[in-house]
Amino acid sequence: MPQQPVTDPQPVTEPMSYQRSATGRQSSVDPQSVTGRRPVHRMVPSPAGRIHLVEQGSGPLVLLVHGFPESWYSWRHQLPALAAAGFRAVAIDVRGYGRSSRPDAVEAYRMLDLVADNVAVVEALGERSAVIVGHDWGANIAAHSALLRPDVFRAVGLLSVPYTPPGGPKPSDVFAGMSDPAGPFAGQEFYVSYFQEPGRAEAEIEPDVRGWLAGLYAALSADTMPAPEAPDPHFVAPGGRMRDRFPDGPLPSWLTEKELDVYAGEFERTGLTGALNRYRNMDRDWADLAAHQGAPITQPSLFLGGNRDASTTWLADAIEAYPTTLPGLTASHLLDGCGHWLQQERPEETNRLLTEWLAALPG
Structure with a gap:
């Protein structure tokens, strides 16, 4: 029922x-x-x-x-x-x-x-x-x-x-290679590489957890993701931030303001380090x-x-x-x-x- x-x-x-x-x-x-x-x-x-x-x-x-x-x-x-x-x-x-x-x-x-x-x-x-x-x-x-x-x-x-x-291949080598000067994302940093240094991504996200989450959820949702010709939000421009490429608009249709509050409230309480540490173990996993x-x-x-x-x-x-x-x-x-x-x-x-x-x- x-x-x-x-x-x-x-x-x-x-x-x-x-x-x-x-x-x-x-x-x-x-x-x-x-x-x-x-x-x-x-x-x-x-x-x-x-x-x-x-x-x-x-x-x-x-x-x-x-x-x-x-x-x-x-x-x-x-x-x-x-x-x-x-x-x-x-x-x-x-x-x-x-x-x-x-x-x-x-x-x-x-x-x-x-x-x-x-x-x-x-x-x-x-x-x-x-x-x-x-x-x-x-x-x-x-x-x-x-x-x-x-x-x-x-x-x-x-x-x-x-x-x-x-x-x-070792994951860190694969991700580093994605910014190959001869490739389509030359000079840009893949988000997994961006997450590797402890504290770096936290410094971007934690001052405005709710806004960052809203932008990421929208960037990867079918009804709000950037147009195909727009810069890819999975990559970070030199000296830039991930959120620079997130869409600036309404929440995706599946996410209400109240539901976003639930997600944001948890990460505002805990911070993002525990979540990001999963990305920081990919080379260890490769060896394990x-x-x-x-x-x-x-x-x-x-x-x-x-x-x-x-x-x-x-x-x-x-x-x-x-x-x-x-x-x-x-x-x-x-x-x-x-x-x-x-x-x-x-x-x-x-x-x-x-x-x-x-x-x-x-x-």
């Missing part, structure tokens, strides 16, 4: 009594307390310290992992839809975001640590396995969770960012995952992308390689006229495709 989107971003404030989960570890979740009628906020232990999550529904566990710069709130439209379809939907704040722990060390945000957090969440919820679904950086985290822990993650859904197996070079993900998988998203156009070769890299792929869709923020730009279509795929999974 119709469900209202989740709009309450406040954490649970009442004391939580810990129970023993099926794994023997302590859990802050009482499965009997989750009725599916409303979202419930929880804090569960993890290698990061604690992970904040929002849970709705009962049934097979579906773990939802957000990207940058987002939070559990990115899944506000999916939580009630999955609950209504008979699933236990759980959206987390990735370490460094929202109300989850924010370790100080840059290296605490490497991929191996994020995978360990996801495993800990499943165990804290008293479950043995889950389907994991991610968007943007969350797609990358979900893919590597499935790759490294197939015993826990029985299927994987990827939104916006295609799977590319570990290996290949060297033993898995070229490895496919064999579990059942789903890919959803927008045909106006740079992630799907730049990585078109990765999508074409799916018969080799995702041999368990059972559904793949490019949504026409959709940008990067897939599950928020097109929530009804995303919910339909996601629930159809989940319902068809074995077991």
